[in-house]
Amino acid sequence: MGNNQINSKLLILYFLCTLSCFSQEKNVDKKIGKVSKLFSSDTVIHIKMNYVNKAVKKSTNDSTYLDLDLGYQIGNNEWKNLPVSIRSRGNNRLKTCYFVPIKLKIKKEDNKGTLFKGNKELKLVLPCLTENARNDYLLKEFLAYKLYELVSPYHFKTRLLNITLSEARGKKIKVHKIKGFFIEDIKKVANRHGGKVLKRNVHPMQQDALCSVQNAFFQFMIGNTDFSTAYQHNEKLLFVNNTTMPVPYDFDMSGLCNTSYSVVSQVGGDVLPITEVTQRMYRGFKRDNKVFIEVRDQFLENKSKMLEMIASYKDHFETPKAYIQCTSYINEFFDVIADDSKFNNEILNRARTK
Incomplete structure (x- = not known):
């Protein structure tokens, strides 16, 4: 093989490597500053879930999840179901509260093409107790997150929710009408910056x-x-x-x-x-x-x-x-x-x- 052929092949190899590196850098750059669709709007989302708080407290942990369908409203009367896995989280609230703080996991193949696209993990903040002031307490905590958005670019994105939680109690179903909000995963915050x-x-x-x-x-x-x-x-x-x-x-x-x-x-x-x-x-x-x-x-x-x-x-x-x-x-x-x-x-x- 002549020197010209060797040099030509080396140039082609160098070009392909450079193109590959450029492509990788371009993909990384796309993440910076990007906010997922779920957190790009302040419109309140209506969601429905069915689970028993005691079961989530007793049966889930860092590695054990409960599978269920999360219903969410996308129009005036149109609802969609999203398969999710949930577990309990937190320390103080887990011990003190009636409503269990939730960690959600969503499979990539399930969130594709949905409002939740790009979010594999989410925190769901719920009220603590069943008291009358529960939703106003929750709303004020949500507003604290929104206030910090005006303070620093390094913040969690959130989305306010109106939740219908149906909880089986023996042969009866207790329906809770509560507020809540999603918090994006910290890795999303890091990628954005x-x-x-x-x-x-x-x-x-x-x-x-x-x-x-x-x-x-x-x-x-x-x-x-x-x-x-x-x-x-x-x-x-x-x-x-x-x-x-x-x-x-x-x-x-x-x-x-x-x-x-x-x-x-x-x-x-x-x-x-x-x-x-x-x-x-x-x-x-x-x-x-x-x-x-x-x-x-x-x-x-x-x-x-x-x-x-x-x-x-x-x-x-x-x-x-x-x-x-x-x-x-x-x-x-x-x-x-x-x-x-x-x-x-x-x-x-x-x-x-x-």
């Missing part, structure tokens, strides 16, 4: 300064102390552009929700100097004051958007009192950060050093 999910713990001071302070301000805004970015308690960590970003979740113990079962959290054995969840306490770490001022300005500039977002869900509240409490609680936060003295005393001077 071209990053990856971190399993190991990272000290808060080694996390992105801006994102960390945004997260801390948000937690202070909703009156939540039930989190730890250091130990990934109700926080996930993403590694994006060589930087660690916190992504918060699970806000039912916050002052914004102020549920009947809320308790002041003692994360990491810390005894906090508050007695009610509605009392705010800043739990973020000290940073350069320029970052605090930047985040303060960001929140103040977004005040109208945040209140408008809450107002857009006013008709979903079952009691006017719950809506008023929700807006009043957020307005109290803005009263703090708009006042220099309160801002210094309640945030800057409370920032942690350890």
